[in-house]
Amino acid sequence: MKEYNMKKYIKDKILFLGLLTIFCFATMATAQQMGTGISATIVDEQGKPLSGVQIFAPKGISTTTNAKGEFTLAKVSLDQSIIIEMDGYNTQLINSSDLIGEVTLKKSLFLASDKDIVKQAIKTITKREMTGAFSSVNTSDRIVYDNTQYVRDYIEGLMVGVKGTSSVRGIGTALFVIDGVIGRDPNILNMDEVDQITVLKDASAIALYGSQAKNGVIIINTKRGAINKRSATVNIRSGLKTPIELPNYLGAVDYMQLFNEARRNDGLEVFYEQSLIDDYKSSTNPYLYPDVDFYNDEGYLRGATTTTDIVTQFAGGNDKTQYYINMGWNYDQNQVLLNSEANKGSNRFNVRANVDFKVNDWIKSSVDVVAIINSNKTANENLLSSGTTFKPNAYAPFLPLSMMDRSNNSLNAIIEGANVFNGSLLGTTQALRNNTPVAEILAGGRKNKITNTTQFNNAIDLDLSMITKGLSAKTYLSFDFLDVYTESLQNQYRVYEPTWEDGQIVDLTPYGEVDLKDQTQNVNSNSFVSRLGFYGLLNYEKTFKNKHSINTTILGYTFTEQEDDVLQADKYSHLALQISYDYKKKIFADFGATYANSIKLAEGNRGGLSPTVSLAYIISEESFMKNVGFINYLKLKASGGIIKSDIDIDEYYLYDENYSDGATFTWADGVFNREKDISQGQNLSIDYEDRIDLNFGLEANLFNSLWLEFNYFKTDFDNQVTRLSNRYPNYYNIFRPYDNFNKDAYHGFELGLNYAKNFDSGFSFNLGGNILYSQSEVKTRDEVVEYDYLSRIGRPTNAIFGLVDDGFYSENDFNTNTNGDLVLNDNLPVPAFGAVQPGDLKYVDQNNDAIIDDNDRKEIGQYSNPWSYGVNLRLQYKGLSLFILGVGQFGGELITDDNYFWVDGNDKYSEVVLGRWTPETANTATYPRLSSNTNNHNYRRSTFWMKDNSFFDIKRAQLTYEFGKDVCEKLGMSQFSINTAAINLFQFGESRDIRQLNIGSNPQYRTITFGLRTTF
Incomplete structure (x- = not known):
């Protein structure tokens, strides 16, 4: 406990200092004097006036230019910073003293404006200059009409080249980088605080992030304050969630009948007498003849649960200090209705403060502080999990007092000393007295799992142009603390087995300790994780003769993650060099080299060099392309490289010789000892695993309305570390070492399209789509097969x-045979997995050896869909808009192999067994014969249990109305919108019922929400 308090003390101090710093600098941002006013005219490079140009002055004062390009700012004094911006033009920061007469805005190159900046955490670059494969989305462009609060929702279906929510090109889970910090969890963010999401896909794009970036990088940048742009936004969203699918288990009568059938199939006597089954069929007493279903019976689960999100944001600043503050609350109600006081659900509170400030003319800094508290209150028992095993006829969980013989004094004495729940005692049987989920939920106590997340970042930017023009440096330091602990109360309670006579309970047999509430709150620490990250970089950029530009970055990075009770901390560090060159902002070349250090490898072999190169050529700006009218922009790209990585080397010291306890032996009159055996051979030459990458792509803007991006990729994962089992004889078993051996290859393509059209009537639409094909192939394995x-x-x-x-x-x-036993015909292969009989699965003998065994396995499908795609549509008429997002995948299979589908022994029976084989249903059966024994023959991976995993899901649909400027001004707002949305609206697919069914955990939900968003 002392160690825990020290950790909490350190976190509280860091949080306090960070918030104090933010408060001090945010206060500085208000120190401005009110002035008189200024006027000017904004023109383009040809001297033509520009209308609609936005002008931002201190104190939140803003205006736009009229048709003549004129504007006036009242109460703005001289010598203040003014921001002038317009889409398609370079933003200007100008002193108010210089706003005299005409101000010229220069048109920016295509994809080179401020809105086209890709924030790569370590450095920023425009989309035009990007040579690697990437996708990027600015949330401010869509958050009003796509008002989700989950960051991953802006990845799936919207980001080209991403499968699901985190798999870049289907090759593995990507590395998340949030505000420059590697490895942070995106699930802790609300969407309102996110500014930009960028996916880096090829080796050239990910090289700066080191060995952790092997599977691609997803960069998330949160919002920051801007000079002279003051705003306050409130976003409220609330709705109902209904389960899409719940498990459907058989009732008591069906279960008993089918379990008897299973025993008959096994040559055993029935377990339930027919008279008892008949009593269950005809009885009107559900307490004497229970039929319990936690998923469908009233009182156990809610039909719908509520969800609420409230997010407030404040942003602003001047030329010296800018701030952004985000405060949010999320509530998700628990699906379990039983004991709603314990099963309250989760509450999440977050506070973020990002502050940027100018120290002097050559030093700028930023401080970010994040605090998140998540509290999930539940009972000590999970009803959704226990419902998968609790038999419908086990016992009645409730014993009503109204059905008890109160003339029995001994029975009354038991009742008077018992806890009563809604007029009932808690039931059980002797055999199941330790399996009482309902009693545990109502009387066993409660728990509250608390997750505290604290994050702190500090960046210092140094302008070193006093040494040489174009030289700069940056340091970045981060602390993260994740503290998970559970507060719980563990109550004692009694349950009772009834004795029935003539439809009444005449006696009760108690089990368990006397009813006693726990007066001491127990605190158990689940985990405490601390992360420390730091990088420093030196950057030099220079342009020669207005044609040639170079940008050179040298980076040093280190990261440490330490978890309680884990002996070895995870440590990563690397040095990186990147040299970028461009000619007339038209031809680009990037050369990179990253040198990683790994403590997972032996000394002398811990360094690894990752070289990359990428090229891009905007061919549409060449003279020979000028007459191709439909091509407005065309960029060709190519990249290649090798990424050295140890991220998939799961353990430390795999290179070293390990020992373990062997056999025991005695000596010296009965003294015992154990021998030491070699359990792992030594191999000091284990090296990094390699990602070898090749990418060819293009970006195009066609007909001034169609955006297209395409990439073909080929990625090999070579020198994968594995323990070699087949390269050595059996007698060498204990000496077998780990080595670099396995190799996999991936290839495919990704295509993104977006078409936008505006009409004079006020109607517009935007249709976007993307598709990813990614197929893998095993190239090398340590295997010996017959x-x-x-x-x-x-x-x-x-x-x-x-x-x-x-x-x-x-x-x-x-x-x-002569004994009356069934014997398989001689012309059929003999199964090696156990005796079979009619109704069992029959398998193909692949090698024709007359035996069905593991040698008859073959490739029957693949788990992951190689094809994935997304489609999004936005229709808008004036202030009314409709947004729809659909995602889909196809080409893969799934295996139904949990106890809901593989039912044998004493398993609870689900609806799937209704199609079981019987002699009468031999031609129509959809399920093997039932068995009360363990059936190793039927329940193994085969084509029988394989289903098509293709699907198309209408993921989100939102209807939004944005009120006009006149209404907003009357309400004292700058923007105001209302919306209603549906999430997980509908799924199409052969196996949708299986895909949407969760067994033993929270269900998948269909959600309907109503919301409003206002900005002041």
Whole structure:
């Protein structure tokens, strides 16, 4: 506890100092004097007036130019900073003293304006200058009409080249970089605080992020204050969530009948007498003959739960200090209705403050502080989980007092000393007295899982132009603390087994300790994780003769993550060099080299060099392309490189010889000792795993309205570390080392399209789409197989290997021997997984050896869909808009292999068993025969259990109305909108019922929300 308090003390001090710093500098931002006024005219480079130019002055004063390009700013004094900006032109920061007469705005190059800046955490660059493969979205462009609060929603279906919410090109989970800090969790953010999301895909784009970036990088930048732009925004969203699918288990009568059938199939006597089953069928007493279903019976689960998000934002600043503050609250109600006082749900509170300030003419700095508290209050038992095993006929969880014989004095004594819940005692049976989920929820106590997240960043930017023009430096320091602990109360309670006579309870047998509430709150620390990150960089940029530009960056990075009770901290560090060159902002070349250091490798072998190169050529600006009218912009790109990585080397000291306890032996009159055996051979030459990358792409703007981006990629993952099992003889087993051996290859393409059209009537639409094809292939494996079809080589890395089913065994497949037992016909292969009978699955004998065993497995599918796509549509008429997002995947399969589908032994029966094989349903059965034993033959991976995993999901739809300027001004607002949205609206696909079904956990939800957003 002392150690825990010290950690909390350190976090509180850092948070206090950070907030104090922010308060001091935010206060400085208000120190301005009111002035008189200024006027000027804004023109373009040809001297033509520009209308609609936005002018921002201190104290939140702003205006726009009229048709003549004129504007007037009242109460603005001289010698103040003024921001002038317009889409398609370079933004100007100008002193108010210089706003005399005409001010000329220069038109920016295509994809080179301030809105086209890609914030890569370590450095910023415009989309025009990017040579690597990337996708980027600015949230301010869409947050009003796509008002989700989950960051991953802006990735899936919207970002070209991303499969799902985090897999770049389907090759693995990407590295998240949030505000320059590697490894932060995007789930802690609300969407309102996010400014930009960028996906870096190829080796050239990810090289600066070191070995952790092996699977691609997703960069998230939060919002920051801007000079002279003051705003306050409130976003409120509330709605209802309804489960899309819940498990459907059989009722008591069906379960008992089918369990008896299973026992008969196994040659055993029935478990339930028919008279008892008949009593269940005809009884009107659900307490004597219970039929319990936690998922569908009234009182256990809510039909719908509520969700609420409230986010407030404040931003502003002057030329010396800018600030951004975000405060949010999210509430999600628990699905479990039973004991709603305990199962309250989760509350999340967040505060973010980002401050940028100018120290002097050559030093700028920023301080970011984040504090998040998440509290999830539940009972000690999870009803959604226990419902998967609790049999419908087990016992009645409630025993009503109204059904008890109160003339029985001994019974009354028990009742008077018992806890009563809604007029009932808590029931059980002797056999199940330790399996009482309802009683545990109502009487067993409660818990509150608390997750505290604290983050602190400090950046210092140094302008070193006094040494040489174009030289700058930056340092970046971050502290992260994640503290997860659980507060709980563990109550004692009693449950009772009833004795029934003539429809009344005449006696109760108590089990458990006497009812007693826990008066001491227990605190258990689940985990405490601290992260320390730092990088420093030196940057030099220079332009020669207005044609040639170079930008050179040298970076040093280190990162440490330490978790409680984990001996070895995770440490990553690297040095990086990147040299960028461009000619007339038309031809670009990037050369990179990253030198990583890994403590997972042996000394002398810990360094690894990752070289990359990329080229881009804006060919549309050449003279020979000028007459191609429909091509407004065309850029060709190519890149290649090698990324050295240790991120998938799961353990430390794999290179070293390890020992473990061996056999025991005795000596010296009975003294015991144990021998030490080598459990892992030494291999000091283990090296980095390699990502070898090649990418060809293009970006195009066609017909002034169609945006297109395309990339073809080929990525090899070579020298993957594995323990070699087949390269050495069996007698060398204990000496087998780890080594670089496996190799996988990925190839595919990604295509993104976006078409926008505006009409004079006020109607506009925007249609976007993207598709990703990513297929993998195993190139090298440490394997020795007898048959070629068993080899993994040449097949997808996620290939499903299993048996090929050939229907069910029929009665004609068996003969009866002299003992009356069924014997499989001689012309059929003999299964090695156990005895079979009619109704069991029949498999194909792939090698024709007359035996069905693991040698008959072959590739039958692949787990992951190689094709994924997204489609989004926005229709707008004046202030009314409709946004729809759909996502889909196809080409892969899924296996139904949990206890909901693989039902044997004493498992609870789900609806899938209704299609079981019987002699009467032999031609129509959709499920094998039932068995009360463990059935190793039927329940193994095979084509029978494989389903098509293709789907198309209408992910989100939102209807928004944005009020006009006149209404907003009357309300004292600058913007005001209302919206209603539907999330997970509908899914199409052969296996949608399976895909949308969660077993033993919170269900997937369909959500309807109503919201409003206002900005002052």
